[in-house]
Amino acid sequence: MASEGRVTSFDVARAAGVSQSTVSRALRNDPNIGSRTVKKVLEAAAALHYVPSSRARALSTGATNRVAMVIDLDNPLWPLLVGRMHDELAGHGYELGLVASHGERDVETQLADGSVDGVIVSASRLASTLPDTLRGRGIPVVLVQRHSSDPDVDAAVADDAEGGAAAARMLLEAGHERIGALFGPADTSTGREREAGFRRVLTEAGVDLPDRWVRYGGFEMSHGFRSLAEVTGGRTAPTALFCANDTIAIGALNAAHAAGLRVPRDVALVGFDDIETASWPLVELSTIRVPFDEMLRSAVSLLLERIGGFTGLGRRVVHPVVPVPRSTHLRP
Structure with a gap:
């Protein structure tokens, strides 16, 4: 029986007849946990309406399964980028969090508390210090739509x-x-x-x-x-x-x-x-x-490789563009 208040992984463990550590491992798909045990844990979690805490998961595994996207509110493309980035990350099991500002003022402190596994920066300026600051703190980072003057920072851009x-x-x-x-x-x-x-x-x-x-x-x-x-x-x-x-x-x-x-x-x-x-x-x-969809997919791929442990040199993926002649360029 779950205690009053928020249901915890200990409540799920009691209901399933396993240890709390087994619940945690089963819920993150640890291959060393048998399928019958996973089934029992999942059934107990569903019956108790258990919602895992992302902060607790981060403390126990070192991963949050969350990515922050830094958006510049002065960039008119940010609504287009955010929706597509959310869908792309969700397909890899990651949640998207937004850090919004006019420019990149005062955003470093919002990203240094261990609450995200990596950061995607959109609309960065060439002289921006944010990517290097994040990398210096051990936070994987990738730029999308623009690149910086630092060749060591990953970027996915158009040509x-x-x-x-x-x-x-x-x-x-x-x-x-x-x-x-x-x-x-x-x-x-x-x-x-x-x-x-x-x-x-x-x-x-x-x-x-x-x-x-x-x-x-x-x-x-x-x-x-x-x-x-x-x-x-x-x-x-x-x-x-x-x-x-x-x-x-x-x-x-x-x-x-x-x-x-x-x-x-x-x-x-x-x-x-x-x-x-x-x-x-x-x-x-x-x-x-x-090609915004392809560009965002590249950014996510670069970031997930960094989160997974890639430590190589900076990479820049450049996507080809296509002329679209309609009616406004013609000469009578």
């Missing part, structure tokens, strides 16, 4: 440089010669590499990218909305803009509509990521598709 190059080719092949760009933050690998790839192809084609047609900002709608007016307001204006992500492009699309500009007749747009909104019939944004 951002090739994506920027593909965006430039898309505009050039459509016949554009007056081209501008709304780039992302220069202190992120995504911002820096998408810009580098875009500039390289324009240079190879002999097409200038004047500074007056270039703006930098966050991966946010406000950047696109504000910057479109700035780069199209001069005596000569670009006929096309590369936007460093779809959110910037959608902001620019809204700004064009507000200003009475037609897309793509007056100004063409190309985005990056291929978020769901990009394919909506009222948007039909030409963009570069990032």
Whole structure:
């Protein structure tokens, strides 16, 4: 009979007629526990409505079966990443916990108490010290979507440089010669590499990218909305803009509509990521598709290998991107 209050593993042990350590080993699928004993333990646990304590499991096994994901609330992609990461980890028997902040301020202390087996960091800055701090404390860590300047940190990313190059080719092949760009933050690998790839192809084609047609900002709608007016307001204006992500492009699309500009007749747009909104019939944004599902699977695989004891050099898995020409890049 279970005691009043929370049911414990000792209550399950009494009901099943085994020791408490046998209950713990049976519930974590120890192969040395016989199937008949496991069956008795499971039946007793179900009858008592026993829910194992993750903290107690961590103390007894050294593992929590929990992974934390550090999300930057300023990154518009975090809702997309979290749901898919939850499902991917659940398929491996891990729970996902979130540590949210604007940037990475004050998150180290939330991750150093032994409550997680590893950490996935999304939207990291190139100079971020968080991955190295976590590794120094013995916490396995992997970056997803972006990489840091430290080659010893595992990362799963898209081929951002090739994506920027593909965006430039898309505009050039459509016949554009007056081209501008709304780039992302220069202190992120995504911002820096998408810009580098875009500039390289324009240079190879002999097409200038004047500074007056270039703006930098966050991966946010406000950047696109504000910057479109700035780069199209001069005596000569670009006929096309590369936007460093779809959110910037959608902001620019809204700004064009507000200003009475037609897309793509007056100004063409190309985005990056291929978020769901990009394919909506009222948007039909030409963009570069990032394989988010494959990227997240790679991140989980890298992290679980580290949790399992892998101590080799840092690894970077780069996933190919795909141009998605819809209607907004065309030249009339």
